[in-house]
Amino acid sequence: MSVGYEPKILGFLCNWCSYAGADLAGVSRFEYPPNARVIRVMCSGRVDPVHILEGFKSGADGVLVTGCHPGDCHYVSGNFSTERRVEIMKKVVNKIGIDPERIRLEWVSASEGRKYAELVKEYTDSIRKLGPFPLNEISDLLDAAIGAFGSERVRWLMNKQLEEIEPEKAENVIITSIEREIERYQLFQILEKGNSTVSEMAKQTNLPSDVIVQHLIALMKQGTAAITAEAEHEYIYTLSR
Amino acid sequence: MKDEPRVGVFVCHCGTNIGGVVDVPEVVEYAKTLPYVVYADRNLYTCSEEGLNNIRDTIKEYNLNRVVVASCTPRTHEPLFRVACQEGGLNPYLFEMANIREHCSWVHHDSKEATEKAKDIVRMAVARSLWLEPQEEPELEIKDSSLVIGGGISGLVAAISLADQGFKVYLVEKEAELGGLVRQLYKLYPTLEDTSEILNPHIEEAKNHRNIEVHTSTTIKDIEGYVGNFHVTAIKNKEQIEFDVGTIIVATGAWNYHPPEGNFQYGVLDGVMTQLELEELLKEGKLERPEIIVMIQCVGSRVGEIWSYELVGLFHSQATRLLSKILGARGSEEGWAYCSKICCMNAIKNAILIKEQFPESEVTILYQDLRTYKEYEDFYRRARKLEVRFLKYIYEIPPEISEAPGNKLRVSFYDPFAGEEMSIICDKVALSTPLIPSKDGILLAKKLKIPLDQNGFLMEAHVKLRPIDTQIEGIFLAGTAAGPKDISESIVSAKAAAARASILMGNKVIKTEALTAVVNQDLCIGCGLCEELCPYGAHIVKDGKSTVIEALCKGCGVCVVACPQKAISAKHYTDDQILAAVKNAFTEQLT
Ligand SMILES: Cc1cc2nc3c(=O)[nH]c(=O)nc-3n(C[C@H](O)[C@H](O)[C@H](O)COP(=O)(O)OP(=O)(O)OC[C@H]3O[C@@H](n4cnc5c(N)ncnc54)[C@H](O)[C@@H]3O)c2cc1C
Ligand code: SF4
Ligand code: SF4
Ligand code: SF4
Ligand code: FES
Numbered sequence: 001m002s003v004g005y006e007p008k009i010l011g012f013l014c015n016w017c018s019y020a021g022a023d024l025a026g027v028s029r030f031e032y033p034p035n036a037r038v039i040r041v042m043c044s045g046r047v048d049p050v051h052i053l054e055g056f057k058s059g060a061d062g063v064l065v066t067g068c069h070p071g072d073c074h075y076v077s078g079n080f081s082t083e084r085r086v087e088i089m090k091k092v093v094n095k096i097g098i099d100p101e102r103i104r105l106e107w108v109s110a111s112e113g114r115k116y117a118e119l120v121k122e123y124t125d126s127i128r129k130l131g132p133f134p135l136n137e138i139s140d141l142l143d144a145a146i147g148a149f150g151s152e153r154v155r156w157l158m159n160k161q162l163e164e165i166e167p168e169k170a171e172n173v174i175i176t177s178i179e180r181e182i183e184r185y186q187l188f189q190i191l192e193k194g195n196s197t198v199s200e201m202a203k204q205t206n207l208p209s210d211v212i213v214q215h216l217i218a219l220m221k222q223g224t225a226a227i228t229a230e231a232e233h234e235y236i237y238t239l240s241r
Numbered sequence: 242m243k244d245e246p247r248v249g250v251f252v253c254h255c256g257t258n259i260g261g262v263v264d265v266p267e268v269v270e271y272a273k274t275l276p277y278v279v280y281a282d283r284n285l286y287t288c289s290e291e292g293l294n295n296i297r298d299t300i301k302e303y304n305l306n307r308v309v310v311a312s313c314t315p316r317t318h319e320p321l322f323r324v325a326c327q328e329g330g331l332n333p334y335l336f337e338m339a340n341i342r343e344h345c346s347w348v349h350h351d352s353k354e355a356t357e358k359a360k361d362i363v364r365m366a367v368a369r370s371l372w373l374e375p376q377e378e379p380e381l382e383i384k385d386s387s388l389v390i391g392g393g394i395s396g397l398v399a400a401i402s403l404a405d406q407g408f409k410v411y412l413v414e415k416e417a418e419l420g421g422l423v424r425q426l427y428k429l430y431p432t433l434e435d436t437s438e439i440l441n442p443h444i445e446e447a448k449n450h451r452n453i454e455v456h457t458s459t460t461i462k463d464i465e466g467y468v469g470n471f472h473v474t475a476i477k478n479k480e481q482i483e484f485d486v487g488t489i490i491v492a493t494g495a496w497n498y499h500p501p502e503g504n505f506q507y508g509v510l511d512g513v514m515t516q517l518e519l520e521e522l523l524k525e526g527k528l529e530r531p532e533i534i535v536m537i538q539c540v541g542s543r544v545g546e547i548w549s550y551e552l553v554g555l556f557h558s559q560a561t562r563l564l565s566k567i568l569g570a571r572g573s574e575e576g577w578a579y580c581s582k583i584c585c586m587n588a589i590k591n592a593i594l595i596k597e598q599f600p601e602s603e604v605t606i607l608y609q610d611l612r613t614y615k616e617y618e619d620f621y622r623r624a625r626k627l628e629v630r631f632l633k634y635i636y637e638i639p640p641e642i643s644e645a646p647g648n649k650l651r652v653s654f655y656d657p658f659a660g661e662e663m664s665i666i667c668d669k670v671a672l673s674t675p676l677i678p679s680k681d682g683i684l685l686a687k688k689l690k691i692p693l694d695q696n697g698f699l700m701e702a703h704v705k706l707r708p709i710d711t712q713i714e715g716i717f718l719a720g721t722a723a724g725p726k727d728i729s730e731s732i733v734s735a736k737a738a739a740a741r742a743s744i745l746m747g748n749k750v751i752k753t754e755a756l757t758a759v760v761n762q763d764l765c766i767g768c769g770l771c772e773e774l775c776p777y778g779a780h781i782v783k784d785g786k787s788t789v790i791e792a793l794c795k796g797c798g799v800c801v802v803a804c805p806q807k808a809i810s811a812k813h814y815t816d817d818q819i820l821a822a823v824k825n826a827f828t829e830q831l832t
Binding site for chain 2: 008010015019020022023025026027029030031032034037038039040041042043045046047048049050051054055058059060074075076077078081085117150152153155156158159160161
């Protein structure tokens with residue numbers, strides 16, 4: 001193998017199909033690259049978006065989620081929840097500078113040992129082409145995303161069946177709402193470090209001032225932030241707890 | 242972490258299976274450097290008696306409160322090692338496995354790379370083990386009584402079968418009479434015996450059985466509880482009755498499809514009827530002379546879309562859609578995608594009955610494909626011998642029916658074998674329509690949280706491996722409620738359902754899943770999302786708080802990820818446990 005970069009892959013495998021498929025790859029002695037570290041969960045539906053993002057924070061360059069084929073989930077419909085969550089997540093992370101290919105959902109059955117081996121190989125190659133995860137460049141954004149995906153609003157949006165709205169419209173609403181939530185967490189994190197002003201926050205986040213003001217109003221309504229002083233025609237915002 | 246962890250790590254050579262690729266001593270040395278690891282050593286075969294003894298003894302000697310075995314896959318060996326831990330005095334859930342064989346030594350050839358990966362896997366397992374907590378497998382009592390819903394042939398057979406084994410049975414039928422759809426029939430294929438010969442003995446036996454309580458004109462109002470302990474509320478002649486049962490058999494049957502008005506001139510031209518209506522005429526002796534009769538197969542079946550997999554098992558939107566489909570004149574022009582499998586034999590049956598009564602009658606069966614499976618081929622030959630005509634039409638050009646002079650009907654169709662348009666002038670047209678999901682079945686499914694299959698019938702837990710069972714523990718399916726069946730198949734399924742229920746009740750107790758979800762009531766705001774998502778109906782939201790019925794929860798964790806308040810955690814798969822492994826996947830971040 002050529003010297004240089006070896007991608008780090010984090011895998012989440014459901015116990016009933018995918019982990020069994022990976023076991024079969026072993027029993028069949030299908031060789032594949034040693035780049036993946038896997039975590040067994042009972043169902044792919046147990047994989048939390050926060051776990052995936054924490055994976056990047058812990059050094060993963062790509063996260064592979066595998067579950068039973070549609071209709072085969074040991075718990076009937078767990079993998080549909082997973083599919084929906086991962087689809088939404090990929091679209092959101094794309095907007096904050098994470099290549100959506102860094103999150104991959106695949107179906108691997110207990111009999112698909114060969115597929116598992118080939119998947120790890122192919123995914124490792126694919127991530128190798130993308131290069132290392134830009135952890136230093138976007139670590140603040142990543143933290144904000146971890147906060148947002150753990151938040152009440154986003155968890156509701158990711159999991160509630162919005163039957164009244166057409167699926168495509170619903171997805172757009174969900175994705176923009178999550179983006180807004182991430183922005184809010186960015187501001188929250190800045191304020192956590194100390195008091196700040198709109199212009200300072202704009203500089204740090206590259207967000208337009210009017211967007212920041214909107215978020216601050218929302219945070220103030222929640223009672224999370226407050227104006228505590230004024231300096232050079234600008235208010236100083238503080239986290240109130 | 243409540244107690245200070247004392248982790249013991251046992252690394253396995255598995256002969257040369259692991260040791261031949263992975264540098265086991267190096268992994269042991271590495272494990273010793275990990276925080277909280279107080280013991281690490283290797284075994285040639287950890288699963289041998291010697292290896293297991295070593296685990297038992299070491300737990301005591303080193304006062305271990307966590308055990309990690311780095312060897313093969315937990316899917317095969319975890320139970321064995323858990324028992325060893327238990328025998329060593331450790332709760333079996335304080336055990337964790339690191340799979341360095343199937344996921345490492347068997348799939349990587351480079352010894353250095355494999356050893357590095359094995360170390361990572363061990364580190365992840367140790368990290369996770371620090372967060373493990375003891376778990377118990379609760380036992381649950383099963384009441385020795387059963388509720389059978391639906392008094393058709395399936396419900397009758399299931400009830401009698403359970404009652405004969407000594408179980409108390411409540412048989413609930415919404416109509417005033419027992420017997421279901423079969424009661425409307427005249428004679429039965431393939432034997433052509435009278436329905437009463439089959440049905441009446443069953444009805445009498447059920448009514449007189451000392452272990453069966455028959456409740457006719459009774460509907461189910463509510464079913465609460467879970468396997469072993471269902472509380473049933475029913476309405477009988479406007480009065481409420483209540484009882485408790487351990488198991489439930491759903492035998493609510495199916496409906497016979499009626500085409501919407503105008504479809505094949507049904508409801509428009511006199512003389513166009515369904516096969517069931519024709520059979521009723523035969524039963525009442527209203528066919529008085531030889532007639533010319535045309536039967537059209539697959540009316541309302543094997544048409545329309547086959548729903549995509551996404552709908553399977555996903556209950557809410559599906560049930561709504563199905564209900565509207567069924568309530569529109571018991572179906573719509575859309576029709577049903579599956580083959581109902583009784584209609585071919587039923588048409589042949591009626592054709593034979595007519596020909597045997599009036600040999601001068603002319604009976605033609607227009608089919609797309611004729612499906613006379615298993616021994617029914619004989620039945621088909623019998624019809625041919627009686628000179629019943631079988632002609633083919635094609636799906637794309639369905640037969641057309643119009644009025645003909647002299648109060649007659651004209652059936653025009655394209656015969657693909659002759660390659661030309663044909664028409665038959667006849668007295669009657671009988672439409673062979675399918676068995677379809679019943680409204681009662683769907684509403685009951687909703688109440689019991691049983692998912693529907695792609696056709697709208699109640700779904701079995703697994704098509705191949707777990708027919709008869711439902712996704713809900715303690716509830717079983719009999720007869721056409723689960724899909725089209727003839728009587729003998731319905732009876733087979735009814736006996737199977739009774740057997741499945743009696744296994745549970747005979748055992749008196751079951752061990753339930755230890756790895757369930759738990760709700761932190763302080764955090765829960767009662768939003769109901771968990772209740773909506775759980776495939777097993779294990780979350781019950783009451784008075785603004787959700788509770789998990791442990792007997793129903795299978796521990797998938799779907800609700801855990803969804804809960805907006807993070808009020809739910811999954812035993813043995815908590816966020817802390819999973820994140821400990823995530824954080825240690827590539828670097829040491831033990832806390
Ligand atoms: C036209 C036609 C002809 C047929 N001919 C033959 C034949 O010749 N030979 C053969 O082998 N098979 C034949 N069949 C198939 C046969 O009818 C079925 O196999 C049989 O009816 C299945 O019995 P079941 O008990 O499962 O359902 P059903 O007979 O449908 O009985 C279900 C019962 O449940 C009751 N019920 C429903 N919901 C509730 C509720 N919520 N609470 C309480 N009670 C409820 C209903 O009132 C009904 O009494 C024919 C079917 C059709 C449509
Ligand atoms: S415990 Fe597993 S890895 Fe060790 S010897 Fe037994 S089979 Fe092999
Ligand atoms: S999803 Fe969470 S907050 Fe909502 S009812 Fe369930 S446990 Fe309570
Ligand atoms: S873990 Fe799964 S089965 Fe258990 S309550 Fe949650 S969704 Fe239902
Ligand atoms: S159990 Fe495999 S995806 Fe649900």
